[in-house]
Amino acid sequence: MIEALQTALGPRCSTARAVREQHGRDESPFDVPPPEAVVYCESTEEVSQVVALAAQRGVPVIPFGAGSSLEGHLLAVQGGVSIDLSRMNRVLRIDAQDQTVTVQAGVTRMQLNRELKDTGLFFPIDPGADATLGGMAATRASGTNAVRYGTMRENVLGLTVVTADGSVIKTGTRARKSSAGYDLTRLFVGSEGTLGVMCEITLKLYPVPESITAAVCSFPSVDAAVQTTIQVIQLGVPIARVELLDVNSVRAVNAHDKLGLKESPMLLMEFHGSPASTTEQAQTVQEIAHDFGGQAFEWASTPEERTRLWTARHHAYFAALQTKPGCRSVTTDTCVPISRLAECINETVAEADASGLPYFIVGHVGDGNFHVGYLIDPGQPQERETAERLNAQLVARALRLEGTCTGEHGIGLHKQGFLLDEAGEGALSLMRSIKRALDPHNVMNPGKIFQL
Numbered sequence: 001m002i003e004a005l006q007t008a009l010g011p012r013c014s015t016a017r018a019v020r021e022q023h024g025r026d027e028s029p030f031d032v033p034p035p036e037a038v039v040y041c042e043s044t045e046e047v048s049q050v051v052a053l054a055a056q057r058g059v060p061v062i063p064f065g066a067g068s069s070l071e072g073h074l075l076a077v078q079g080g081v082s083i084d085l086s087r088m089n090r091v092l093r094i095d096a097q098d099q100t101v102t103v104q105a106g107v108t109r110m111q112l113n114r115e116l117k118d119t120g121l122f123f124p125i126d127p128g129a130d131a132t133l134g135g136m137a138a139t140r141a142s143g144t145n146a147v148r149y150g151t152m153r154e155n156v157l158g159l160t161v162v163t164a165d166g167s168v169i170k171t172g173t174r175a176r177k178s179s180a181g182y183d184l185t186r187l188f189v190g191s192e193g194t195l196g197v198m199c200e201i202t203l204k205l206y207p208v209p210e211s212i213t214a215a216v217c218s219f220p221s222v223d224a225a226v227q228t229t230i231q232v233i234q235l236g237v238p239i240a241r242v243e244l245l246d247v248n249s250v251r252a253v254n255a256h257d258k259l260g261l262k263e264s265p266m267l268l269m270e271f272h273g274s275p276a277s278t279t280e281q282a283q284t285v286q287e288i289a290h291d292f293g294g295q296a297f298e299w300a301s302t303p304e305e306r307t308r309l310w311t312a313r314h315h316a317y318f319a320a321l322q323t324k325p326g327c328r329s330v331t332t333d334t335c336v337p338i339s340r341l342a343e344c345i346n347e348t349v350a351e352a353d354a355s356g357l358p359y360f361i362v363g364h365v366g367d368g369n370f371h372v373g374y375l376i377d378p379g380q381p382q383e384r385e386t387a388e389r390l391n392a393q394l395v396a397r398a399l400r401l402e403g404t405c406t407g408e409h410g411i412g413l414h415k416q417g418f419l420l421d422e423a424g425e426g427a428l429s430l431m432r433s434i435k436r437a438l439d440p441h442n443v444m445n446p447g448k449i450f451q452l
Contacts, residue, residue, distance in 0.1 A: 212301075357386050
């Protein structure tokens with residue numbers, strides 16, 4: 001297989017140990033041997049060629065974007081070849097009148113918005129990391145803007161996909177709706193590379209708001225911040241972003257980004273609309289926050305002030321890692337109905353505090369989604385055991401409250417048992433049937449989502 005790849009791609013097929021190790025690790029706590037080879041594809045045709053070679057020989061292929069996944073999605077658990085799509089980074093077509101864009105899978109969200117800068121449009125899905133759009137579609141990512149703009153599921157209109165035998169198919173159109181046959185686009189979005197390799201993606205775009213205002217507000221407790229969020233959502237305030245940072249996260253970003261934020265639980269919010277509407281939204285939220293003990297409500301209306309605050313939020317993960325040098329994070333996320341959010345977070349905080357393990361909480365709480373990172377010493381197995389126990393308890397709680405085991409991270413390796421708890425054996429059996437039908441030789445990112 002490697003000889004065939006080197007003949008086809010020359011130096012863009014690498015077996016160097018450093019390159020393989022780079023492509024054999026993500027932000028999950030798993031240690032898995034790296035892939036046997038890494039190929040750098042530059043077109044859909046090259047991806048098709050690589051997958052066809054792999055299918056003929058029964059060799060696993062694992063799509064790779066930015067390497068920022070958290071649940072072990074890109075790990076070569078059965079060996080094989082990592083297909084690096086980062087060089088497929090062209091914006092192919094911008095249709096400003098229709099508010100759509102078609103990109104190659106290696107384009108990152110920040111790159112896309114830079115190229116859209118002069119169109120008056122933007123792409124709002126923001127998972128925090130500067131992930132590739134292919135990776136975001138593969139994990140059905142969402143992030144900070146989901147409360148207003150939805151997730152990748154709602155924003156992908158069509159795909160160009162290389163299937164398990166090397167064939168190239170197209171799904172969807174640039175039209176905003178269709179009732180033509182099975183919805184293959186939604187089948188591939190969220191499939192984590194187990195059904196095919198997404199090479200081109202057509203996305204919805206949105207007008208840049210006339211006015212954008214950000215605000216931060218500190219609270220005496222996590223519960224008070226969450227109760228404020230619930231009231232805001234239930235009153236129908238069209239807030240664009242509402243992010244929770246617990247005191248551990250605030251303390252970490254203060255140290256990392258040299259900020260002076262009050263070190264207590266905090267909501268970071270953003271309002272989109274006309275100048276009058278954003279002011280009205282912010283004032284309404286400020287009044288609600290005051291009822292729950294909210295203090296130090298600060299506005300950030302200039303782009304520089306907003307960027308400073310949101311950069312701090314996006315750095316929360318790496319800032320937290322620096323609070324315990326040499327640590328790794330067992331990171332998890334769940335999502336529950338908004339009315340059950342306070343109960344879920346309060347019980348999670350109590351368990352984490354009682355464990356004695358350092359942790360941090362950040363959350364896209366406007367849609368009931370939050371993340372917990374348990375900081376462990378990789379040389380102390382008991383810390384990993386404690387983190388996994390807390391993770392299992394959190395997921396069980398979310399399912400009890402009619403939520404999901406993952407709001408946006410995906411299943412990967414880490415949450416396969418939880419998927420069975422959530423969906424049941426009947427649903428998993430149907431998923432396996434789809435996998436076998438589309439990938440009969442199990443070469444597409446095998447060992448992820450569920451075991452065959």
